Amino acid sequence: MYTLLFADVWWAQLWSGIISWQFLQFVVALLSSIGFVLTSATILVLAERKVMAWMQDRLGPIHTGPWGLLQTVADVAKLLLKEDIHVNTADKAIFLLAPSVFLGPVIAAFAVLPLSPYVGLPGTALATGIIYLVAMSSIDVIGVIMAGWGSNNKYSLIGGLRAAAQMISYELPLILALISVIMFTSILTNSGIGTLSLREILNYQNVWHKTGIGVLDFIFEGFTPWAWFFLVQPLMLVIYYTCGLAETNRAPFDLPEAESELVAGYLTEYSGMRWAMFFLGEYGNMTIVSAITAFLFLGGWSGPGVSYLTGLNAPWWGLVGNLLAVGYLLLKIYGMCFVFIWVRSTLPRLRSDQLMQFAWLILIPVTLVNILLTGGIYLVVNSLGAPNWLFLVITGVINWAGLFGFVQLVRRVTASTTRRAQAPAIRAQRRAETAASLALPLRDAIPARVAVAQSAGATNATSSTEV
Amino acid sequence: MPANIGYLYAAIFLAAGFILAIVATLLGNILAPHKRTKEKLQTYESGETVIGTARVQYPLGFYIFALLFVAFDVDIVFIAAWAIIFKPLGLFGFIEITFFIIVLALGLVYAWRKGVTRWI
Numbered sequence: 001m002y003t004l005l006f007a008d009v010w011w012a013q014l015w016s017g018i019i020s021w022q023f024l025q026f027v028v029a030l031l032s033s034i035g036f037v038l039t040s041a042t043i044l045v046l047a048e049r050k051v052m053a054w055m056q057d058r059l060g061p062i063h064t065g066p067w068g069l070l071q072t073v074a075d076v077a078k079l080l081l082k083e084d085i086h087v088n089t090a091d092k093a094i095f096l097l098a099p100s101v102f103l104g105p106v107i108a109a110f111a112v113l114p115l116s117p118y119v120g121l122p123g124t125a126l127a128t129g130i131i132y133l134v135a136m137s138s139i140d141v142i143g144v145i146m147a148g149w150g151s152n153n154k155y156s157l158i159g160g161l162r163a164a165a166q167m168i169s170y171e172l173p174l175i176l177a178l179i180s181v182i183m184f185t186s187i188l189t190n191s192g193i194g195t196l197s198l199r200e201i202l203n204y205q206n207v208w209h210k211t212g213i214g215v216l217d218f219i220f221e222g223f224t225p226w227a228w229f230f231l232v233q234p235l236m237l238v239i240y241y242t243c244g245l246a247e248t249n250r251a252p253f254d255l256p257e258a259e260s261e262l263v264a265g266y267l268t269e270y271s272g273m274r275w276a277m278f279f280l281g282e283y284g285n286m287t288i289v290s291a292i293t294a295f296l297f298l299g300g301w302s303g304p305g306v307s308y309l310t311g312l313n314a315p316w317w318g319l320v321g322n323l324l325a326v327g328y329l330l331l332k333i334y335g336m337c338f339v340f341i342w343v344r345s346t347l348p349r350l351r352s353d354q355l356m357q358f359a360w361l362i363l364i365p366v367t368l369v370n371i372l373l374t375g376g377i378y379l380v381v382n383s384l385g386a387p388n389w390l391f392l393v394i395t396g397v398i399n400w401a402g403l404f405g406f407v408q409l410v411r412r413v414t415a416s417t418t419r420r421a422q423a424p425a426i427r428a429q430r431r432a433e434t435a436a437s438l439a440l441p442l443r444d445a446i447p448a449r450v451a452v453a454q455s456a457g458a459t460n461a462t463s464s465t466e467v
Numbered sequence: 468m469p470a471n472i473g474y475l476y477a478a479i480f481l482a483a484g485f486i487l488a489i490v491a492t493l494l495g496n497i498l499a500p501h502k503r504t505k506e507k508l509q510t511y512e513s514g515e516t517v518i519g520t521a522r523v524q525y526p527l528g529f530y531i532f533a534l535l536f537v538a539f540d541v542d543i544v545f546i547a548a549w550a551i552i553f554k555p556l557g558l559f560g561f562i563e564i565t566f567f568i569i570v571l572a573l574g575l576v577y578a579w580r581k582g583v584t585r586w587i
Contacts (some may be wrong), residue, residue, distance in 0.1 A: 026476065030483055083499045084492065088508040089520070100488040107484030111477045131547060132477065153510045154521045161529050168536040175543050182550040192554035196547070268511055273495030277488045353585065360584045364575065368568050371546065375553065375561045
């Protein structure tokens, strides 16, 4: 492709480049991944409404299509027909470009997601897979800030700044939580040089050796749940997922778009398709966070039959194996998305002081300590001459213990910060109560101040039912 | 084929995302009505008359968080680079990174004692 760009006879090169098989493959992959983002968002919107309805014992959308299945299609049509309003005080260029800046990185992140053993862009071979994904998700912050600033609206500005502060704070533990997985890839190879590529990290979660027994090989080849990294690093999975919630501005971290205080945050002035682009980007981000979780901790596309069928060297069975792989991956991705929705309908919103302290004082120290622990345990185990699996077991046990400790820590910290935050209000309430009980006793079950005001007003009135 | 070809593809994806958003909004603009009124073009302020501009002073806390973030983010790139070659570096690399992380943690403790994370 570089020779294509800098060739002497550029048009001839370009032509041969365009009609090449590789280029065609690329175009198909590009279009299908854009299609995947669009479809995925459509499905997730409906799924969110249905699942939340189910959890809250409601029906959710039922009128559009069978079982409400066409609801999002109708929503898209509605959004297309909505007037696109630019506020006259807005900073036009920034206001109009913000959705693009928000959506571009989301689409770009899909370039490195391998979908199955065969289907994958050349981008999936990027040596910097994880770092690239995190970098793309941090570009989103710029889109959010542009939306907040460009709208020239107080709600938008506050929402945008809050979102930016939150997203950059949670990005640090997000990547720190993945460092231990990168360390595993270094430890588990013979050469000692690890990898950042999602596709190669999958290989480390496969420990199956061919046994020659057909059934066992069919099920477990490439599918070894006991070697998936979530067993070794459950705490890091939880922390990564929590940071993913904060990165995508989802509940309980949805302070930037808290309806009760900020209307819709940085989205306040957006309408129609521009607003839909933000929505699309948000759901795309959800998919990416779920996909990274699936790849790093849950074995990616691996499932019964995938490696066996693709390893047969028969094209049709290979195709079936790939379809199975895509199916397993989507199952895991949407499973994680389901947890997103579940969390949303379970947890109340965090307070803003808890939000920042949680990232900087709990998550970052915990992840840093975990990195040191992982390294330290390996060096000790290795110096004693013990095998790698023993190291993984010890790390796993410590990490599971850490998970329970973490839950306890969060519980206690939440309780204590809540008590501290509520203390002034409770004190004021008590003061008011004592003052009220001393000066103005309740009269006929009407609060004292109201009763006094009423009786004061009643002196001028002709008739008073109260007195 | 050069090894870095993936970045070119990624860049094309980025551009495609940009264009997708622009095309979708243009499509919306073609289909949607255009009935501008003075009230509609006003900034939304809960239905009240707009008071002043939104470009006012905002808390310095945001700025300090951004500074902290830049420092930590650069450090994390370094930690990631160390993590990839963790095994060959062995004990030497581990001691180095321990010092590095302690210095990082000291910075965090300093920011914490200064009350940066107290937010509001």
